[in-house]
Amino acid sequence: MKIRRAIPFVAAAIAIGTAAFFAAAQTPQAPAELHTLHVQGNVYVIVGAGGNVTAQVGDDGILLVDSGLAANADKLLAEIRKLSKAPIRYLINTHIHPDHVGGNEKIFAAGATITGGNVTGDIGDAGVGATIIAHEAVLTRMSAAKGEQASPARAWPSDTYFTKEKKMFVNGEALQIMHVGAAHTDGDSMVFFRRSDVISMGDLYVTTSYPIIDLARGGNIQGILEALNRAIDISVPAEKQEGGTYIIPGHGRVADQADLVEYRDMVTIMRDRIQDGVKKGLTLEQVKAAQPTLDYDGVYNKPGSFWTADQFIDAVYKSLSAKK
Ligand SMILES: [Zn+2]
Numbered sequence: 487m488k489i490r491r492a493i494p495f496v497a498a499a500i501a502i503g504t505a506a507f508f509a510a511a512q513t514p515q516a517p518a519e520l521h522t523l524h525v526q527g528n529v530y531v532i533v534g535a536g537g538n539v540t541a542q543v544g545d546d547g548i549l550l551v552d553s554g555l556a557a558n559a560d561k562l563l564a565e566i567r568k569l570s571k572a573p574i575r576y577l578i579n580t581h582i583h584p585d586h587v588g589g590n591e592k593i594f595a596a597g598a599t600i601t602g603g604n605v606t607g608d609i610g611d612a613g614v615g616a617t618i619i620a621h622e623a624v625l626t627r628m629s630a631a632k633g634e635q636a637s638p639a640r641a642w643p644s645d646t647y648f649t650k651e652k653k654m655f656v657n658g659e660a661l662q663i664m665h666v667g668a669a670h671t672d673g674d675s676m677v678f679f680r681r682s683d684v685i686s687m688g689d690l691y692v693t694t695s696y697p698i699i700d701l702a703r704g705g706n707i708q709g710i711l712e713a714l715n716r717a718i719d720i721s722v723p724a725e726k727q728e729g730g731t732y733i734i735p736g737h738g739r740v741a742d743q744a745d746l747v748e749y750r751d752m753v754t755i756m757r758d759r760i761q762d763g764v765k766k767g768l769t770l771e772q773v774k775a776a777q778p779t780l781d782y783d784g785v786y787n788k789p790g791s792f793w794t795a796d797q798f799i800d801a802v803y804k805s806l807s808a809k810k
């Protein structure tokens with residue numbers, strides 16, 4: 487069976503920017519244009535709605551990983567409907583940021599409408615909506631959110647887990663939903679589609695910038711490395727180290743194990759350099775003055791990027807110097 491390396495043609499189509507995720511109420515600069523790409527097996531990626539959205543399609547219906555920005559939810563649903571008219575059964579949220587959970591309410595409601603089959607307008611039954619799955623830290627933060635970040639209860643995860651892993655069997659394949667502890671936030675999940683051989687990583691991996699660490703929501707550089715290592719561990723490359731297991735990042739283009747290894751090595755070097763400064767008792771300003779990221783900035787610190795090298799150094803330094 488031939489497995490084509492998806493990256494060259496994918497790159498141009500889905501080179502999307504990292505959405506400004508800390509902002510509670512963000513407005514996309516331009517009207518979003520969504521695209522769907524087949525990744526492998528039962529798995530597709532929909533780009534342009536905010537964070538990348540993963541869709542698994544099969545006899546049981548549709549399973550989604552993340553729901554994009556609220557403002558793009560209708561477009562996302564239209565894009566999903568182009569892919570399949572099957573009911574939306576499950577929505578897994580990789581973490582709490584609005585570019586990944588914004589469409590929850592509409593996806594939930596759409597799941598309800600279609601699941602009913604002969605529904606005639608009475609779709610108020612909470613029992614028939616799409617099941618929203620996430621690590622329990624996501625529910626804790628969502629249900630506590632106030633003001634602009636507050637969302638109705640039906641947008642919240644209804645099926646949470648608190649262990650290192652949750653397993654499911656959907657559309658003829660085993661799914662492993664994995665949590666690695668404090669990383670991008672404190673409630674990150676990555677989803678391994680075992681038969682399709684695709685890992686959807688949420689913002690534990692982005693191809694567009696240095697790793698994004700949301701300290702205010704429990705993020706830590708060490709967990710990012712743990713997640714990257716876990717994904718590398720379960721990935722198997724095809725011949726010449728190309729293809730094989732495909733990786734869907736939270737933002738950016740579809741990648742494979744070789745891309746992950748390169749990124750993990752870069753992150754490890756950055757962590758070690760900054761850790762060295764912390765151990766020597768250098769202040770954050772002194773560490774920044776030493777320009778620890780300089781040799782990678784051409785690739786990962788693009789002008790106009792939401793998450794800059796400066797912010798990355800700041801977050802890594804604070805991760806490593808935080809009192810345990
Ligand atoms: Zn994101």
Ligand SMILES: [Zn+2]
Nearest residue numbers: 507581583689
């Ligand atoms: Zn995020």
